[in-house]
Amino acid sequence: MIVGLTYDLRDEYLAMGFSEDETAEFDRESTISSVETTLAQLGYQTDRIGHIKNLVDRLGKGDRWDLVFNIAEGMYGEGREAQVPALLDAYRIPYVFSGPLVLALTLNKALTKIVVKDFGMATPDHAVIYGPSDIPSVNLPYPLFVKPLAEGTGKGIDPDSVIDGPEQLEKKCKELLVRYNQPVLVETYLSGREFTAGIVGTGDQARCIGVIEIILKDNAEKGVYSYVNKEECEERIIYSLTDQEAVDACSELALQAWKCLRAEDGGRIDIRFDHQGIPHFLEINPLAGMHPEHSDLPILAGLNGIHYRELMKMIMDSAVKKVKNIVHA
Numbered sequence: 317m318i319v320g321l322t323y324d325l326r327d328e329y330l331a332m333g334f335s336e337d338e339t340a341e342f343d344r345e346s347t348i349s350s351v352e353t354t355l356a357q358l359g360y361q362t363d364r365i366g367h368i369k370n371l372v373d374r375l376g377k378g379d380r381w382d383l384v385f386n387i388a389e390g391m392y393g394e395g396r397e398a399q400v401p402a403l404l405d406a407y408r409i410p411y412v413f414s415g416p417l418v419l420a421l422t423l424n425k426a427l428t429k430i431v432v433k434d435f436g437m438a439t440p441d442h443a444v445i446y447g448p449s450d451i452p453s454v455n456l457p458y459p460l461f462v463k464p465l466a467e468g469t470g471k472g473i474d475p476d477s478v479i480d481g482p483e484q485l486e487k488k489c490k491e492l493l494v495r496y497n498q499p500v501l502v503e504t505y506l507s508g509r510e511f512t513a514g515i516v517g518t519g520d521q522a523r524c525i526g527v528i529e530i531i532l533k534d535n536a537e538k539g540v541y542s543y544v545n546k547e548e549c550e551e552r553i554i555y556s557l558t559d560q561e562a563v564d565a566c567s568e569l570a571l572q573a574w575k576c577l578r579a580e581d582g583g584r585i586d587i588r589f590d591h592q593g594i595p596h597f598l599e600i601n602p603l604a605g606m607h608p609e610h611s612d613l614p615i616l617a618g619l620n621g622i623h624y625r626e627l628m629k630m631i632m633d634s635a636v637k638k639v640k641n642i643v644h645a
């Protein structure tokens with residue numbers, strides 16, 4: 317079976333003149349080569365495609381693949397993560413991970429929270445700031461937490477994201493609106509323990525493969541799993557197995573969120589406790605990082621005894637069912 321690889325390679329964008337911040341979500345060469353090598357070990361023939369414009373060129377030339385392993389995050393537009401799967405759908409080429417509906421919805425953290433809340437899950441109350449005139453109408457109790465509406469990898473998140481009063485709220489929201497040129501999500505600040513849960517599979521076949529606690533070391537930026545803490549996770553973060561009670565509560569919430577959002581094949585849900593120890597949904601990552609040592613999903617799988625190759629096999633076994641569906645359609 318020929319598996320195409322779609323991805324945004326960070327070095328390629330840096331060479332084009334994009335900044336470190338603009339390319340923070342994109343993948344390192346070592347991630348792509350790990351995925352490629354592991355797919356080969358699992359018996360798949362691989363073909364590197366790269367970003368969406370390469371995909372368009374290749375499709376135009378008539379190239380096709382049995383399946384595409386898609387981890388392209390996209391550069392432009394509020395549907396940036398949905399673009400590759402939408403294009404592949406048009407050509408009836410099946411792909412690994414979620415489709416355009418899920419990837420467009422979940423890139424918007426506020427709309428995702430509304431859906432999750434409607435299914436009865438706990439998630440912090442929120443407001444969305446589209447422009448400076450929206451700031452005075454925020455009517456939530458402090459402390460608050462602010463972050464860009466549609467980013468990942470901790471972009472725009474640092475200890476100043478925790479907001480204690482209106483002046484700080486105005487300053488930080490204005491700064492984020494300008495810097496990221498997108499709305500700002502304001503949420504109630506959750507002060508409790510933090511976890512991330514890994515899911516593999518789709519629908520009824522989905523299962524939680526592990527929950528880990530994110531523990532900040534003394535030299536980490538305080539109170540948040542920030543951009544700097546993520547980038548320097550080897551020095552600043554302890555990824556830890558945790559007590560069964562927390563594992564059960566987080567896996568239940570994560571699996572429920574995964575199923576209600578109809579995410580596919582594999583990914584992560586981020587969860588934080590409030591001051592009473594009640595788990596809240598923070599966000600879902602249906603395109604979770606796949607670096608074997610640096611990304612949270614492989615790290616949590618490893619801590620739960622699932623090696624990288626086994627994780628990749630679980631994800632591929634889920635995705636391959638889509639190939640069969642198309643063949644028999």
Ligand SMILES: Nc1ncnc2c1ncn2[C@@H]1O[C@H](COP(=O)(O)OP(=O)(O)OP(=O)(O)O)[C@@H](O)[C@H]1O
Nearest residue numbers: 461467468469470471503504505506540541586599
């Ligand atoms: N409402 C909140 N209360 C407390 N902390 C929060 C809240 N929202 C986010 N955080 C902190 O900020 C971190 C990053 O937030 P979030 O997971 O939404 O961002 P991200 O950049 O999409 O992350 P990822 O790298 O997982 O894609 C969380 O892991 C958590 O430490």
Ligand SMILES: [Mg+2]
Nearest residue numbers: 469470586599
């Ligand atoms: Mg997160």
